[in-house]
Amino acid sequence: MAPHRYTEAEQMLVALDCIIFGFDQNELKLLAIKRDFEPEKGNWSLMGGFLRRTESLDEAANRILISLTGLKNIYLEQLHAFGEVDRDPVERTVSVAYYALIDIHTHDKELMKAHGASWFSIHDMPDLIFDHNHMVDAALKRLRYKASHQPVGFELLPEKFTLPELQKLYECIYDTELDKRNFRRRMLSMDVLIKTDEKLKKYSKKGAFLYTFDKEKYNEKIENGDSTVFKPILS
Amino acid sequence: MAPHRYTEAEQMLVALDCIIFGFDQNELKLLAIKRDFEPEKGNWSLMGGFLRRTESLDEAANRILISLTGLKNIYLEQLHAFGEVDRDPVERTVSVAYYALIDIHTHDKELMKAHGASWFSIHDMPDLIFDHNHMVDAALKRLRYKASHQPVGFELLPEKFTLPELQKLYECIYDTELDKRNFRRRMLSMDVLIKTDEKLKKYSKKGAFLYTFDKEKYNEKIENGDSTVFKPILS
């Protein structure tokens, strides 16, 4: 039909915004920064940036995540593209949101400070700029789904973690309480946790055994068509 | 940091591509068109177009869907944003893919012909341009998930449908065979199907009772927090 489809098309900006989750003992947390340019300068915002012509969406999301946390090889997944006409008052901008899961204790505190970044409990979030609160809602919903179908919870914990910590994490993600025995049975029945002989005495005198997640074993099982390795924690 | 974030950012094109599913008696099908402009003119492609500055992503996806099918109020959901640098050889373009579920018998055949559109079995797809085959793979995966967790199957059927038709649809979506008795029990136990007193004799001499999906009742149950209305057909 139209002879010059490409030349007639309208150019616009493509942005990325990262919803960064962390877990700190008793709470699921989210990383927000103080925006350092107008409009909305000084208000809380997700970490974001604009897509460059020389990088893919995934690469850009990683670049932005690294610029704030210093962390590479992080769990990062595209969430949704947000494209309301007036979502950004300055320029027509489509934003592709990504969510990331990090171990809250490993990120670069200097970089964080430089960006005016701060962790917020997901139960006590400030108002964020633009449609960023919507993005967070969508990310939480996705995390809840994802965590009960695939072993992503481990991404929020240190490499070595205890079963009580893992349970607490799931309880925070789902805002509910879980039965200790049933939780342990289910987790261990998947046969992808390796028990170490170390104990963590951070939370109790007796101490709890540390485990690691056996990613290779898990991948192997998945490749062998065993789609039931990871059983939903919550329907 | 940078003083002119917006002016330094690079503009680019945002496209939309629609993966349109239909169901025809024995097969899950997908609508592809013959591309009518360069590059790749004459090759099979998803129906697509460019985002305008005056419309949201959802609006644009709907516009594109309507321009091909003539259908309004269609089930349409965002799938994923595809943003590899070289995915479009002409211009740097980020494409946001949407998938749609339509009743294959209701669309506008004139419009279809004008676009050189054609239905393909998902088991016998031609090569599509750019990354469109990847988009289809992702859409199928999403459809499989979605159909087992929410009652979207009905969108692919006429308003009135029989249980054998519904079962066949699920069998096509999941490429498997289902037990007739278990399927019927499960579907009816959700208590969101209304049995009419009409029979459809298209497929058998005896005829099968026609049902409709009670969307209001379903929504009511969801609002009342009954998250177990729709039980997964397949784990």
Next chain:
DNA sequence: GCAAAAGTGTTAGAACTACACCCATGC
């Protein structure tokens, strides 16, 4: 009357849920 699809119940095994006590340790 027969071919072809529609419709209907039961049962064994698996999975889920609820529940209470002992253990190890630091103070």
Next chain:
DNA sequence: GCATGGGTGTAGTTCTAACACTTTTGC
């Protein structure tokens, strides 16, 4: 020795999956 969190087993119930025959009708 006691307070604190870590660790363990069972039984009742529910859900799932497998299975075969009767019904209706058009030809």
